Amino acid sequence: MEQYTISLSGLGVEVMPTKKLETAYALVTKSTGTPKSGVNVDLLLTVEPENGTPVRAEHVGNLSPNGGRTDADGKLPFVFTAPTAGGISTITAACTSCTNIYVQGTIRVPGCPIPPLTAPPFTDPVAQGFENGNRWRPDLLTAGYQTKLACVQDAITAKNGTYSPTSAYRPTEYQQHLFEIVKKDKKLDIDYMTAHPECQALRVKVTAEMGGHGLKSKQLVAEPGTSRHESGTAFDLTPSGLTEAQLTVIYTDCKVTHTAVSSEPWHVQ
Secondary structure (H helix, E strand, O other): OOOEEEEEEOOOEEOOOOOEEEEEEEEEEEOOOOEOOOOEEEEEEEEEEHHHOOOOHHHOOEEEOOEEEOOOOOEEEEEEEOOOOOEEEEEEEEOOOEOOOEEEEEEEEOOOOOOOOOOOOOOOHHHHHHHOOOOOOHHHOOHHHHHHHHHHHHHHHHOOOEEEEEEOOOOHHHHHHHHHHHHHHHHOOHHHHHHOHHHHHHHHHHHHHHHHOOOOOOOOOOOOOOOOOOOOOOEEEEEEOOOHHHHHHHHHHOOOOOOOOOOOOOEEO
């Protein structure tokens, strides 16, 4: 019985995220070294993400076709489309008619130099509540600041103004999450993305997180451990319908200020 051998060609290379490798193929040859046509070959794609992270959809590329019969040149060409996230993709070509049965080759997809976001889920149930949308927790302010908040709210209402509250107490884990998001948003600017297209998956994720948490580009977020929100001694509240002079009187009477953070007039402490 004639013996065949299977091999892979065109692998052991680096492919940038979302790009295609169109020159690879499986090759079946006879013991004489001549190509063998009509041999069935199965192709399998597996992946090992960078940094040992769990496999997610963004780590998995596409392999087409997943198998077939070799052509007149003994080849089964295939196309590999790289995923958006980095890792090592392994292609296995199996041939039950071959003496070596299967052969493997790898393709490296460069990962982003910037680590992925680390949270959530959170260990603190209050922080997880914030992540799930329950972000207005005035009940967790200190007693003194609960009184100050009520004072401001009542005074604005008494002058026929309105207000939109957005943040009071903020747990440290959630503060860390926001800080990490804006830090990565600042890093992943146009120039950086031009130089590092392999960071596209992270850029998309960070943009989604910015929108989900109501954060604006270039917005400042206090480093965890330094925010007054963490200690329950600040709240974010945007008033409308009142003049600046009226608001100044209200804040003074309620023994708070909205000028402590110059870029955030809604921040009251």
